Amino acid sequence: MSNELLQIKNLKTSFRIGDDYYAAVDDVHLTLNKNETLAIVGESGCGKSALAFSVMGLHNRAKIEGNILFKDQDIVNISSNNLNKLRGKDMAMIFQDPLTALNPLMMIGDQIGETIFLHDNLTKDQRKAKVIDLLNKVGIPRAEHTYTQYPHELSGGMRQRVIIAMAIANDPELLIADEPTTALDATIQSQILGLINELKQDMHAGIILITHDLGVVAEMADRVAVMYAGEIVEITDVLTLFEDPLHPYTKSLLNSMPTSVQAKEKLHVIQGIVPSLQHLPRTGCRFSARIPWVPESEHEEHPQLHEVRPGHFVRCTCYKSFEFPEAHKEEQRHGIS
């Protein structure tokens, strides 16, 4: 049997705004193997959650084109009945915003119990014991008490742990974790990352880890996809990403890391933000506006993601000659920024 858990081919996810559709995810090709953690990084608004929601079939009104194969089965046009069977059991997600993912009117214990109930046939007592065990596992103190609480009675960090307990309840084969630890303090963060790693090691799960934190990427990921304005602009193994990044955007992201080993002197970070969907350039390189010092002639009409060495893909035509502007480097060296 193939080792590929997930294959995404030519995925385009568009939202209707006014009379038009605008793509938040465009031309995305990805594979995820069993027992592999793929990190997805990129600034706010670049389409990471839109991609995750597409895989989980959670968009209500988006137009989804392309193929998403989960264990060789296309899940883009799957019936909602079959999707519900997969969701929560074979594939699960830790949501970025825990409040929207919890039912405010239901006790914590019942919510987690229900996730298990839908996919298992344990007795009531066995299920309760399993929920308590999960609450302990995700570091919730006084699990018996929390079992009877409602979401609004818990802090943000506790709610996030409940979401994580729900996601790992049925030992999913695919776990998508969307900023799973952003709201948590450092000790709990490493505990949660440890749990995610356990799922990978013990169950050979495939993990998609969405994060802004490149420290977390370094610690957790096997491969990394960098997204910009809906597209993947670079994808490679984690070591290569840190040691030999090629896309100007990836270089800039790495330079913005406070603990970057290269950051003995302050390095150049590209200014600006990801354009909103309505303001994406319809043609040309989507990133070119943020590197205006690179001559137009060096940008391809619309660069394609291409393999520059085995397993290392880049969407850029100017990366070979790309440099941050000397003038700016000089200013930084003299402490002017």
Ligand SMILES: Nc1ncnc2c1ncn2[C@@H]1O[C@H](COP(=O)(O)OP(=O)(O)OP(=O)(O)O)[C@@H](O)[C@H]1O
């Ligand atoms: N339901 C929607 N309708 C219209 N536009 C949307 C919708 N959901 C997301 N978008 C837009 O799609 C783009 C990508 O959003 P997305 O939430 O995927 O970004 P993200 O990379 O997850 O950002 P963050 O790091 O802030 O979570 C943004 O421009 C966002 O405004």
Ligand SMILES: [Mg+2]
């Ligand atoms: Mg997001």
